[in-house]
Amino acid sequence: MKPPFKFEILAKDKHSRARTGIIHTKHGKLETPYLVPVATRGFIIALTKKEINQLKIPAMLSNTYHLHFMPPGDKEIKKLGGLHRVMQFPRVLFTDSGGFQALSLGIGRVRNMKKIGFFHERKDIDEKDKKESFAEMTEKGIIFKSTYDERISRFMGPRESMEIQSNLGSDIIMAFDQCNCAGDTKKETEEAMLRSHKWELESLKYHNKDQMLYGIVHGGAFKDLRIKSAKFISELPFDGIAVGGSWGKTNKDLYKVLSWIMPLLPEEKPRHLLGSGWVEDIFNAVEQGIDTFDCVETSRIARHRHLYISPKSGGNIKNKFKIKVNQSNFNSNKKIDPICQCPTCKKYTRKQLYTILLKDKREYYKHATVHNIGFMLQLTKDIRESIKQGNFQKLKKRWIKEL
Structure with missing residues (x-):
């Protein structure tokens, strides 16, 4: 039985790696390049179904961690007919794996760092809370403390992430990974990369075959690690490939990272850039061959x-x-x-x-x-x-x- 998805390349730029195509899913077609609006908790803040329909948004991305911990939770969402029905959104849905929260709720929170540079000061968080980690890293996965109820702690590994994303019923899902932050040493970055590779292999084993699974290239801002990761992920039977983790301290570092890895990725698979979507980023990443992006800044700013x-x-x-x-x-x-x-x-x-x-x-x-x-x-x-x-x-x- 054929999977309910495929990627079709329609045209290529003669002077760069830019291309336009269509990702076919059971919830419709997604033309690329495309910036995916982020509906973290299953909705875009300030918008109703009416505005989303007015805009004719063809695809959105939601967050596995939040939909797991936030009531009603992924199991109840499955009982209700899946995330498409709960969101009343009949088109293409992406979900991330929950691995990014290892950074944003864990070491990044403690160090006051993110994927690129530093977090802005948060006036709504006490100094004590800034230094408290809500994520504990282990070799098998991550122990998360719920940001919705601090009395609740749950383990999430590759199997759990795949099960949650299967419950949600999204069309395009991400392999479980560990996102490193800007400022990590090469040793720390390599450890996170190898751990991610192990978890991504397990994600292949446990994922719902009706969903399009993307492997994620890691390696930080280190050329040899990025190349190693790109080759590793490219050889595995993922349906698409994402570029994740930190790429340095400025967006200029992103362009270097893409120049290293994009020539190594399979031409026939769609490529997604995680967590980036400023105008300049889009043009430069499309030029390198990226097909889709996601970025919270569009609605946040x-x-x-x-x-x-x-x-x-x-x-x-x-x-x-x-x-x-x-x-x-x-x-x-x-x-x-x-x-x-x-x-x-x-x-x-x-x-x-x-x-x-x-x-x-x-x-x-x-x-x-x-x-x-x-x-x-x-x-x-x-x-x-x-x-x-x-x-x-x-x-x-x-x-x-x-x-």
Whole structure:
């Protein structure tokens, strides 16, 4: 019996590794390149089903750790018909493995570090809590303390992660791994990589064969480790390949890592970049051959009063193609961005949106999130079309200009 998924390459850029394609799943087709909006707990903060349908979002990503620990839990979600039904989202769903929380709730929390550089200071967390780990690493898996009820601790290994993701019923799942953080020594990075390799082999053994399983390349910012991991993962029967872990202290390090490993990955398998999705990252990673991305920043920065803008509105590498929503920037009747076709840009001027912010923050969060997601949907659509038409390099030059 054939699996309910496949990857089809439609066109390639003649001057780079960029390509456009379609991931076929039992919940529909996903055209690539594509930035996957993150619905961590099974929903995108500030959006309802109505806005998601308006945007015509073809795929979202949810978090295995949170859906396991947060009520009702993955077993109950399975009884209710799976995550698609609970979310009322009939299209493609990704889930990560839970391995990233070993970093974000464990050593990264203790060291105040993340995949790239340092966490921002969190005013809502006491100093004592900043240094408390909610994840204990073992050779067989991770012992997590629930962030929803600290009295609850549960072990999660490859088998458990695959079972949880099977209960959720997502279309594309990630192998269980250990995410290292920026600042790890080479020895620490190699230990995490080898542990991840062992867990990924077990993930292959236990995963639901109706789900598309991605292996994850690790190795931090170390060239020899990345190459070793890329070769190891490429030789295994994964359905797709993801690039994970830390790639250094700046996003420039990401481009180096991709240049090392992308030539080694099987051409016929889709490639996903975990936890990255700024405009510059997307162009540079697509150029290297990445097909899909996920990034929480798209919706997060909207709630923090930052909206995406194109070069026509002053977007550039320095400001990360975003503008602060304040009185000086949003005191005119022009559109948020002239090329954006999202529902927010069609309905409101900058001045109107700023007025909404002053009167009703929740309403602002909704319109801002719709804009940022809609902006990225349009950008990745334009990238796909540029590859098909042989104009990807021209499009990239219009957007990515060194200052």
